[in-house]
Amino acid sequence: MRKKLGLLIVAMLTVLVLAACGEKSQEDVVRALDTKMKEMQGYKAEAKMTLQTGSEEQVYEVGIWYKQPHYYRVDLKNTQKEQSQMILRNDEGVFVLTPALNKSFRFQSDWPQNSSQAYLYESLVKDVLTDKDAKFKATEKHYVFETKTNYKNSKSIPVQEITFNKSDLTPVMVKVMDPDRNPLLQVDFTKVEMNAKFDDNAFDMEKNMTGAQMGEVPTMAGQDQPFEVLYPFETLGTKKIGEKELATENGKRIVLTYGGEDKSFTLIQERARVADVATTSMVSGEPVDLGFTVGALTENSLSWSFNGVEYMVASNDLTQEELQEVARSVQGQSIK
Numbered sequence: 487m488r489k490k491l492g493l494l495i496v497a498m499l500t501v502l503v504l505a506a507c508g509e510k511s512q513e514d515v516v517r518a519l520d521t522k523m524k525e526m527q528g529y530k531a532e533a534k535m536t537l538q539t540g541s542e543e544q545v546y547e548v549g550i551w552y553k554q555p556h557y558y559r560v561d562l563k564n565t566q567k568e569q570s571q572m573i574l575r576n577d578e579g580v581f582v583l584t585p586a587l588n589k590s591f592r593f594q595s596d597w598p599q600n601s602s603q604a605y606l607y608e609s610l611v612k613d614v615l616t617d618k619d620a621k622f623k624a625t626e627k628h629y630v631f632e633t634k635t636n637y638k639n640s641k642s643i644p645v646q647e648i649t650f651n652k653s654d655l656t657p658v659m660v661k662v663m664d665p666d667r668n669p670l671l672q673v674d675f676t677k678v679e680m681n682a683k684f685d686d687n688a689f690d691m692e693k694n695m696t697g698a699q700m701g702e703v704p705t706m707a708g709q710d711q712p713f714e715v716l717y718p719f720e721t722l723g724t725k726k727i728g729e730k731e732l733a734t735e736n737g738k739r740i741v742l743t744y745g746g747e748d749k750s751f752t753l754i755q756e757r758a759r760v761a762d763v764a765t766t767s768m769v770s771g772e773p774v775d776l777g778f779t780v781g782a783l784t785e786n787s788l789s790w791s792f793n794g795v796e797y798m799v800a801s802n803d804l805t806q807e808e809l810q811e812v813a814r815s816v817q818g819q820s821i822k
Contacts, residue, residue, distance in 0.1 A: 526681065527554050531549075531607065531678045533676060534676060535548050536672045536673075538670050544777065546563060547562075557575060557576055559572065559573070560606075578691070579595070582773055585695060589761050589767070590764070590765070591766070591769045593782070605673050610660060620633040627652055629650045630648070631650075643671070660672065712738070717742070722812065724746035724749050725746065726743070728741075740756065742755075749801070749808075752801065753798070753799045770784055771787075785806070787799065788806075
């Protein structure tokens with residue numbers, strides 16, 4: 487009897503030990519992610535990105551291609567507005583393509599290594615690996631990390647929650663949150679193909695511009711028509727002190743000025759022109775993801791195009807983070 491009881495206890499302990507061994511620790515998962523990244527040759531992914539800023543929710547379809555060691559193609563399409571852009575990185579540099587305008591912009595930049603990117607798998611894994619204070623939990627199907635973000639010029643979104651599939655460690659969802667844990671940006675991955683195959687010219691700028699234009703809805707037919715003037719809802723404590731309309735060969739240019747005790751800035755808007763011939767312009771500064779579009783950020787200005795209109799916010803007083811706050815608050819705000 488005692489022998490049977492002893493064997494039963496040993497069997498129960500064995501089951502408990504095996505069950506405990508089946509649940510990986512945070513260190514186990516981090517090591518597995520690190521190994522997966524080192525062995526990965528590339529991937530293709532599809533995602534839905536939701537931006538929660540301002541009064542309108544902005545939803546984007548994102549297509550992501552990555553090939554070792556530094557080839558990227560990120561295709562951004564707004565599902566509500568007729569707007570698409572593409573970010574490319576190849577041996578020639580970093581490009582932002584705007585097919586509807588027949589224009590591309592070239593940056594001398596180390597994007598995307600210079601900051602967090604919520605839709606890039608390797609960027610998410612890097613943030614997990616580098617945050618020694620990351621929080622971790624395991625659910626039935628997922629591993630969930632809460633880590634610091636690495637957005638160079640933005641303290642307004644310091645935290646992100648990253649969810650991976652338990653089965654293959656592919657990304658499921660990312661929530662980028664403000665200091666109060668309110669999600670401002672959410673990425674839901676709908677498809678991930680690891681170690682995908684690519685054509686030889688998959689990351690060629692001219693090929694991608696041509697391909698994007700073939701599928702582009704002709705949105706710029708009314709480019710000489712008046713456009714709706716948009717106003718930022720985030721004015722950083724300043725007030726609108728001036729609004730001028732200047733005549734240009736494109737129609738009009740709107741110049742809004744905002745001022746306060748220690749801060750001031752100018753916001754310029756005008757109709758974008760479609761280039762007759764495909765053009766590539768060198769841009770000073772860094773490409774910065776505004777969520778709804780990609781802009782060019784310099785020390786004192788931030789410029790971007792959206793829905794057929796070109797914008798620039800400039801200031802000698804605002805930080806680069808504040809320039810981005812103002813820019814992100816412009817879209818959809820037509821109320822003075």
